[in-house]
Amino acid sequence: MEQEQAPERRNNNRVLLIVALFLVLLGINGILFYMNQQKAKQNEQLTTDIKAKDVKLEEQIKQYETLKGDFERQSQELQGMGLANDSLEAKIASINADLLKLRSFRAGSFSIADQKRFQQRASNFERQLRQKDEEIAQLKKDNETLFTETQTLKDRQNRLSDTLTTVARSNQELSEKVAIASRLQAENIRIAVINRRNKEDDDDDNEFRARKVDKVKVTFNLSRNDVAPKETKQIVMRLLEPDGSALYNLSTGGGTFISEGNEAFYTAKQEVVFDNTRQPVQFVYAKGAEYKPGAHTVELYADGYMIGKTSFTLK
Incomplete structure (x- = not known):
């Protein structure tokens, strides 16, 4: 079991x-x-x-x-x-x-x-x-502000420059006008001739016999000018013969001068103190030879500008 x-x-x-x-x-x-x-x-x-x-x-x-x-x-x-x-x-x-x-x-x-x-x-x-x-x-x-200020200054400068240019132009124009207004003028210019006997002859018609002329006498007055300064002025006379040539003789005071930018011959010159009294000025020039018959021209200058002109005839 x-x-x-x-x-x-x-x-x-x-x-x-x-x-x-x-x-x-x-x-x-x-x-x-x-x-x-x-x-x-x-x-x-x-x-x-x-x-x-x-x-x-x-x-x-x-x-x-x-x-x-x-x-x-x-x-x-x-x-x-x-x-x-x-x-x-x-x-x-x-x-x-x-x-x-x-x-x-x-x-x-x-x-x-x-x-x-x-x-x-x-x-x-x-x-x-x-x-x-x-x-x-x-x-x-800041740059924008500076640019604006600079631009404003430039604009002001340009306006000032324009104003100065305008003023300068006006002054120049005024100076030119004053210079023109202050130019002298010859008035009552008369021509007379002097013969060898020192006898003077003048004629209202400015006609003379060439064979009797020994010297040429130029008389005139400086007209009144209230703008012109009272100072010494150089008065130049040019006596031009019938053919247009200027009589000059270095020995008798002739020479050259500048008239309106051009050189020219002068016959005689003299310095005059301008007094704004219509003072008389006189030139007597003796050629020293016979004068040519025909129309002669007398030109008068001051400061390079013509201040008067007349003519006479030698027969």
Whole structure:
């Protein structure tokens, strides 16, 4: 009886052992499954963290690239205004160095400490950027004000120049008018001839015998002129023969003078102090040879301008 129960117990024990082993294996599989689940979650979290870090890194790089572009814009604006921009060039160089460091990070190696450090630097750059934008805006405003003031000054200068030109032109015209008005005039011009016996002969018709003429006498008055200054005037006489040539002799006081820009010969000259009293002036000319028959002309000049003219005839 006991011998029959022994195999049955052994079979039961074997079943129990198999069940226990199955349960142990099942537990081990459960533990392994749990550990795999946890590791998968960890890997998934790690992947998420790496992606987040990579996103932060890309955002940081883009932020620095934007800062670089803004500082380059400011540099160009200052150059356009003709101003030095050494400080901006230094900032651009510093941003380029930071960009080089940011781009050197491997995937997932951009730590929180790195993020904070570069974000702080970026914040400082942004603050400096805003300050410089305000300075540039003020400079542009000041330049516009200065341009407006300069343009106003130029307009005033142009108007003043125009006014001065007008005044100068008016003064020149006035001076010319005064110069013309101040010209002397000869009046009451009379011709007389003197023979070799020093006897004088005059004729209202101004006709004389040529063979009796030794000297020609010209008398006249300087007419009143309240504009002309009271000063010494050089009076020039030209005695023109019938052929139009002027009688002149260096030994008797003849020579050349400038009349209205042209050089001409004169017969005689003398200096007179004009006193505005209708003072008389007289020329006596001796040719020293026989006079040619025909119409002779007497021209009188002062300051290079003709002040009187008459003629006489020698028969």
